[in-house]
Amino acid sequence: MPGPSTDPGLALLTGPSVPDILDAALTPAGGTLLGWTLRDVDHRPGDRTTASYDARVAWADGEREETFAATVSGSRPSGGLVVTDGDRYVQVWRFPFDPELPGLAAACFPSSVGDLLRGLGLSPDGVQLRVVSYRPRKRAVVEVVTSRHRLFVKVLRPRQVRDVDSRHRVLTAAGVPVPRTLGWSDDGIIVLAPLRGTPLRVALESGATALRDPGELVATLDRLPPEVAGLPRRAPWSAHASHYAGVIAAASPSLGPRVRSLAATVSSGLDAYDEGDEPTYGDFYDAQLFVEHGAISGLLDIDTIGPGRRSDDLGCLLAHLSVLATGPFAAAAGARAALTEWLPLLSRQADPAELRLRAAGVTLSLATGPYRAQDPDWERATADRVGLAERWLDAAAAGGKGAAENALMRLS
Template identity: 35%
Template sequence: MTPISPSPRARDLNLLLGESARDLVGTVVEATAEGVADSVRPTSVTVRPSGDTLVRYAVAVRRRDPPIVRETLVAATGGLVPEGAAVVAGDVHGESVEVGLWRWPHDPALPALARAVDGEGVRAVLARAGVPSARSASVAVQTYRPGRRAVLAITTGSERLFAKVVPPGELAGLRERHELLADHLPVPRLLATTDDGLALMPALRGTSGRTALRQGQPMPDAAALEALLDRLPGDLVAMGKTSDHRRRARHYGAVLALTAGNDGVRATEIADRIADADVGEYPVVAVHGDFYEHQLLLDHGTVTGLLDVDTAGPGRRIDDWANLLAHLAITDTPHARSWADHVLHHVRERVDVAHLRPRVASAVLGLATGPFRTQRSDWRERTRRRIALAEEWLTGS
């Protein structure tokens, strides 16, 4: 585990990634899993500018029978501790610290999760939705973001579905967006929802845009992407707040300052320059909010599905383009560069590139937080390269 700079705001980060983390997790394992933590490895880290921290751990638990069991545990501090988490209080360097803890799949912010992953809970939802072969359904976890969401892939015979698990308070917005967008775009209609935060939806046909890009498959024409975004219904403008790339850049810079040492200092300077850059005036319209290749399903370059519409709402079209270009910039393969050049040629005919650059730089700065968050072994070098790339976009060099 990598110690972080001694900044007071990094106290929680050091606590959850330092040597004390093993003792903390070990205590939970002994109390709830009836075993001993043989190894404790952080697999994802969420940090806020305040220093509030959430860490997901892969834990090897040694028991008498079987000898080793793999567990996932989560520890969080401050505002990242969800209501209902078990809280351990202690003293660290003379300061009182409270840590919220839970074991997978018993996430207190995602009450539907434990019921869903055991299979029986999902089978009951499938049966209510009238899905054939519900009793034979199998469940596989696709993604898990502690306290935020989980995505489960469900197979029933030849049919494939997905269940998204969100905090119950977010379910109404998710349901409303899917109902609204399914009338206009290749967005799946929800088959069923549960009050505790589970949304069931059919799988759409097509290959992930990320997979297609990496395999060198045809990618959509930029004009087709423009037409796709044009179909976002205007009613989305009333749903949520307009995102601001300048505020996001400052957020990312502050996170990098906590995690990336001197590179983080450079990131905060870039964030300040992004915030001061001229970004022009663009109308607020309906946007996807997190538009990039992985949100697309493709069939030989034709879009067959638009995913993760949770973020859809009011914004500026230029920011959807900037997010796509930022993801292509960090992919940096010949196929990605070729498609990025095509997209940029299309976009620069519609917006001032001087207004586009700080927006792309902001999105790249956000992506610079990813290598540390996912605890890659080479996270420092990857973070450094992405911060440099953000500066290149900002300056046009």
């Protein structure tokens, strides 16, 4: 079993100091901490670490479950409550008052969401809200249902929202099935119409591949308009192998030598390829693809589109499928079927060795997920995903042929 982390920032936000950090936010507000559990960890070695918590709090009017988050860094952040020991700064806040997502609070209360809907010319009658996702400091999505409408409020850092709205409009104009944008605000809110169909990950839970023709995967990417290649470049997941190796090593020091060696092999292998100038999606995988009647009906979360290589997108999809196929997921059987059926087709769309090399890099990035989400037995799950990345790397070295490829495909 991996030993405890030696990273001081990570240890501060996940260890015995957590009650003191939460008390610093609760005491001035009149709350008393009754208990807490770690909910999510985003560790960036050499930069800053963010953690979120589910807390039981006693207030003057009763006890409630609350979500808190905290960030530790070497420089003083702006906004919110900040405490320091002279060397490190800890910023702590209660959801939805995220200092880097100023639009989040307005997206989480029926009265302010009603005002937002009226501003769009929509009826606010019977507003009901559901927080779909929340990544502290980064983004959140809130589902809004009224007596007449269903839509999604996406909350971003304010400097990002105009650009994301523009990307949605470019893709919609090109006929790419993405959520239609209904408007945005300076505080980081963008309002989106829902997609048709079901997420591919959910569809895979049937045990089947969910697509009549896997060629639709490639055809969907072919629909990305040329303007996408002119957007600012974002490095693909596989290009950050060294960063993710550092994250894994900080959480599980015993895996450090293994993941750093793996990352070095991925990085040196990618040096043989240029950055590419094809229109790419940037985060092409099962949870982002919607399907209906056996066909792809939509693409979600288009923030990452830009220039790159087709192998980036296809390798991302394969990596996610392999993690699904080898983990304790309801979609595991469907993911195994999809991987078996789709890998030969996708291997004809890119250099087979490069495709598997990029899948190895993305799988390494996904190995940080069990710890970040604080899954039960995350140590074993992390090691299993590292092993899966190594299998992709072996298959890349073999050019997608022979015993290494056969070992990769024996997923269970």
